[in-house]
Amino acid sequence: MAADVHLWAMDQYGESTAVQKKVLIIDDSPAQVKLMQSLLEKEGYWPVGLSDPKQVENTIAIERPNVILLDVVMPDRNGFQICRDLKGNAEFNMIPVILVTSKDTASDKYWGQQQGADGYVTKPFTREELLRAVRRFA
């Protein structure tokens, strides 16, 4: 399988260190959150799950993640909107955002990039594809 993984802006965030890195997973599906948490835990990351897209800023302010995995199709507030808001927020705009979504057309990826996303992983992804995207930033 070849799920698309696009990474647009890794250099500004520098290399990862041996310290356990926190990854915020935002997805309205608890099953997806749990899956990504399990995959990341096995690799030594510290995953934090969030299924309510309205609580993103609050959660980031509390958790201070090193990287964010963000679903796109969500009720109330989609991932593109969230990404745009985060990149326009001086407090949060340095946190890398990787969109993890089943939207896989070229226009979706272009639009994601336009919102300031740093990476794009299409569902369904393999474990290695997800980890490769996260490792670039944390």
Next chain:
Amino acid sequence: MRHANVVILTDETEFARLLTACWQAERQAPNITVLNSDSWREQDAPTHDLVVVGPVRDGKITSVLRSLDPATAVILCVPADSQEFGQLRTKYPRLVHIPLREDWAQTLLLVAGESLRRAKALQTARQAERNAARNENHATLGRYMLDMKHSVNNALTSMLGNAELLPLEPGQLSSQSLAQIKTMHSMALRINEVMQRFSSLASEMQDAETASQGETADTAAPLSRRR
């Protein structure tokens, strides 16, 4: 007008000869079939866009007109008085009467030209309606497939991810269970391939819809320019 079909229905050979000659002298002549009232039966007649009824034997006009589909464009070119034409017009709304006067042939060609353009415009409109109905069906199917694709991809993510996670638990599963998980993983990958093909199909359907809309626009454009 080149592909339009016209039936000239008359019992006067000279009428048919003169009208055919006038038409053929035009830059664009329709396909012309000449029939007399004895051989006329509309269901047996060649496909036509217009029927020109010229002089026929006494008592034949009514039977000829009665045999025509009311939707058929008809030009009646006979020396009928206006009262008789008024009655016929009530019954056949698409009937146009041209009295057999000195300039009847030129008048008939002008009226026939407009009538054939109208027939062509109607044909184009019907084709556009059929295309629109077909495109609507395609669009519905495409939207459904896109909605389903999102749900299926999410489900596949869980299936593939968990199938990859389970074997990472050392000593938790028997070799048979591991083999079964591997099979599930392979099958999930196969479903993913099928979904990729559906995506291509949805894209092809969108291209076909765009092409069809373009064809309709191209067909309609010359008509609008003529007006």
